[in-house]
Amino acid sequence: MRSTSLIRRFLVMVPICLATIFVFYFTNALMDSSRDSRDFEHKCDCSKHDIPSKQDGHREIQDIPNKQDIPNRQDVPKIQDIPKKQVDLPNAGNNPNVDKIPEVPEQTDPACAPEPKDNPNVNPLSKFYSVWYDPPTQVAKRDKVTIVIWTELWDNQMRKVLPKGKGAKCLSMPNCIFSKFRNEIEEADAVLFEVSNLQKNYNASVLPKFRHPRQHWVWYHTECPGFPSINFETYRSVFNWTITYRADSDSSGAWGSLHRTYQRLKVEGVDPNKDYTKGKRKLAVWFISKCNTQANRVAYATELVKHMHVDVFGRCGKTVCAKWNVTCMPDIITQYKFYLAFENMKCKEYLTEKFWRNALANDVIPVVLGANRSDYERLAPPHSYIHVDDFKSPKELANYLMLLDKDKDQYNAYFKWKTHPPKDIPLEEGMWCNMCRELLNRCPTKRKLYTNLRGWFEGENKSMCDPMEDVKFQELQFENDRFKVASYA
Numbered sequence: 001m002r003s004t005s006l007i008r009r010f011l012v013m014v015p016i017c018l019a020t021i022f023v024f025y026f027t028n029a030l031m032d033s034s035r036d037s038r039d040f041e042h043k044c045d046c047s048k049h050d051i052p053s054k055q056d057g058h059r060e061i062q063d064i065p066n067k068q069d070i071p072n073r074q075d076v077p078k079i080q081d082i083p084k085k086q087v088d089l090p091n092a093g094n095n096p097n098v099d100k101i102p103e104v105p106e107q108t109d110p111a112c113a114p115e116p117k118d119n120p121n122v123n124p125l126s127k128f129y130s131v132w133y134d135p136p137t138q139v140a141k142r143d144k145v146t147i148v149i150w151t152e153l154w155d156n157q158m159r160k161v162l163p164k165g166k167g168a169k170c171l172s173m174p175n176c177i178f179s180k181f182r183n184e185i186e187e188a189d190a191v192l193f194e195v196s197n198l199q200k201n202y203n204a205s206v207l208p209k210f211r212h213p214r215q216h217w218v219w220y221h222t223e224c225p226g227f228p229s230i231n232f233e234t235y236r237s238v239f240n241w242t243i244t245y246r247a248d249s250d251s252s253g254a255w256g257s258l259h260r261t262y263q264r265l266k267v268e269g270v271d272p273n274k275d276y277t278k279g280k281r282k283l284a285v286w287f288i289s290k291c292n293t294q295a296n297r298v299a300y301a302t303e304l305v306k307h308m309h310v311d312v313f314g315r316c317g318k319t320v321c322a323k324w325n326v327t328c329m330p331d332i333i334t335q336y337k338f339y340l341a342f343e344n345m346k347c348k349e350y351l352t353e354k355f356w357r358n359a360l361a362n363d364v365i366p367v368v369l370g371a372n373r374s375d376y377e378r379l380a381p382p383h384s385y386i387h388v389d390d391f392k393s394p395k396e397l398a399n400y401l402m403l404l405d406k407d408k409d410q411y412n413a414y415f416k417w418k419t420h421p422p423k424d425i426p427l428e429e430g431m432w433c434n435m436c437r438e439l440l441n442r443c444p445t446k447r448k449l450y451t452n453l454r455g456w457f458e459g460e461n462k463s464m465c466d467p468m469e470d471v472k473f474q475e476l477q478f479e480n481d482r483f484k485v486a487s488y489a
């Protein structure tokens with residue numbers, strides 16, 4: 001009874017071509033049990049229907065699988081519905097042959113259990129993507145993965161990132177290979193698209209022609225929603241995976257993390273008695289590259305400099321560093337007690353290199369404006385920063401900074417985190433390793449597709465970022481090394 005109804009449901013929800021493969025696969029498997037299932041998948045032609053072919057010219061919306069075409073959550077067999085092979089697991093406590101537990105079928109892979117983050121009641125953002133599970137096949141968990149980097153990377157530094165065009169980027173996972181060779185697309189478990197090198201509008205002629213169902217197309221974007229990006233509407237239902245600074249991305253592309261910070265300290269070593277005021281003769285520094293701006297940070301800084309001295313450098317101030325001089329910024333920053341790590345937008349979890357690299361890694365206290373305090377509490381080392389929201393006004397902040405300037409002990413207290421790591425630091429080893437780990441661990445039959453990438457990235461009603469404050473359009477100007485702000489309507 002149960003099994004007939006299961007089969008019926010199964011046939012209804014599986015696209016016909018997949019069912020065919022499934023049957024075909026088992027026939028083949030019987031004939032040649034040693035065949036690698038991955039080889040077989042590559043022969044699947046049906047995936048080609050998923051992508052518009054070259055002859056289609058510009059893609060019609062109908063070509064894009066829309067939500068109706070994708071099996072919706074109810075149609076997809078739930079893990080509980082899939083008949084489990086009855087195995088009597090020996091009790092580990094009194095069985096010496098624990099190693100000999102019979103192999104469990106793939107569908108009981110814990111990685112394939114439905115994830116709470118995909119449940120709209122738990123995560124409202126999950127309505128912006130679809131998740132389904134392909135029928136359980138004997139597709140093994142991935143034990144090695146290939147990632148093709150399809151676009152150039154953000155600063156056209158592909159040669160630096162992959163000197164030989166191909167290689168392992170994550171030392172701890174040598175079985176995870178990145179390649180810039182586009183002809184390896186058929187082997188790819190994932191294809192990386194860096195957003196600034198994508199065409200603004202979806203253009204099939206510059207995207208891979210081949211796409212098999214196991215392959216993840218990855219949207220990689222390091223900036224917050226305020227930055228220029230692709231025209232989202234044309235890229236609906238194209239990407240399976242996101243890499244952004246946000247922790248709920250499919251894999252993290254954060255600019256820094258607790259894990260990496262404490263790893264770095266392990267290598268560098270920490271002197272618990274170090275006096276961090278030594279060699280710092282100057283008070284506060286701010287590097288800013290966008291001078292015409294409505295950003296909240298300018299209004300705040302304008303007020304702040306009325307009460308304390310801040311040196312302002314950057315493209316619109318005094319240019320002090322040549323673009324590719326990597327020692328220049330640290331040389332300057334380490335002369336200061338405070339670094340204004342003011343982000344250009346207040347977005348959830350948006351902590352950039354200003355915080356991690358410019359301030360924290362240079363042993364200078366970051367004064368932060370951007371994400372909410374609660375985000376910093378979760379993501380940053382404890383008591384390592386000064387958040388502007390803790391002060392009633394820029395004037396009060398200025399008073400506090402000038403107080404710390406005179407109080408060596410209080411100043412040094414902002415570096416105690418180095419010897420007091422928080423408990424349970426999440427694993428976050430940088431973008432390359434994060435991607436490898438997630439790909440290797442992901443349920444092999446799980447499928448995901450961003451049907452509304454804009455909604456996911458900006459949040460419903462753009463809730464991911466606070467709106468710009470209603471300040472007049474401003475322009476930074478400089479007068480005798482001090483900056484002032486000219487407002488004009």
Ligand SMILES: *[C@@H]1O[C@H](CO)[C@@H](O)[C@H](O)[C@H]1NC(C)=O
Nearest residue numbers: 058199201202203204205206
């Ligand atoms: C698509 O990209 C190709 C190659 O860059 C370009 O020649 C063509 O004009 C683009 N099509 C559209 C509609 O932008």
Ligand SMILES: *[C@@H]1O[C@H](CO)[C@@H](O)[C@H](O)[C@H]1NC(C)=O
Nearest residue numbers: 320322325326327328329331
């Ligand atoms: C880089 O910047 C440092 C510090 O400002 C300076 O001393 C050095 O000469 C610069 N190096 C180059 C190659 O310009």
Ligand SMILES: *[C@@H]1O[C@H](CO)[C@@H](O)[C@H](O)[C@H]1NC(C)=O
Nearest residue numbers: 346347348371372464465466
């Ligand atoms: C910051 O917190 C406030 C109050 O909880 C909230 O309304 C706002 O959306 C949050 N902003 C961001 C960018 O997370």
Ligand SMILES: *[C@@H]1O[C@H](CO)[C@@H](O)[C@H](O)[C@H]1NC(C)=O
Nearest residue numbers: 050213214215216240447448
């Ligand atoms: C990615 O999306 C495509 C297009 O809908 C789909 O065919 C494929 O199975 C998805 N891949 C994964 C790994 O989710």
Ligand SMILES: *[C@@H]1O[C@H](CO)[C@@H](O)[C@H](O)[C@H]1NC(C)=O
Nearest residue numbers: 124125459460461462463464
């Ligand atoms: C977004 O805005 C719409 C229309 O104003 C409103 O109905 C909806 O509840 C809002 N959603 C959220 C999550 O605030």
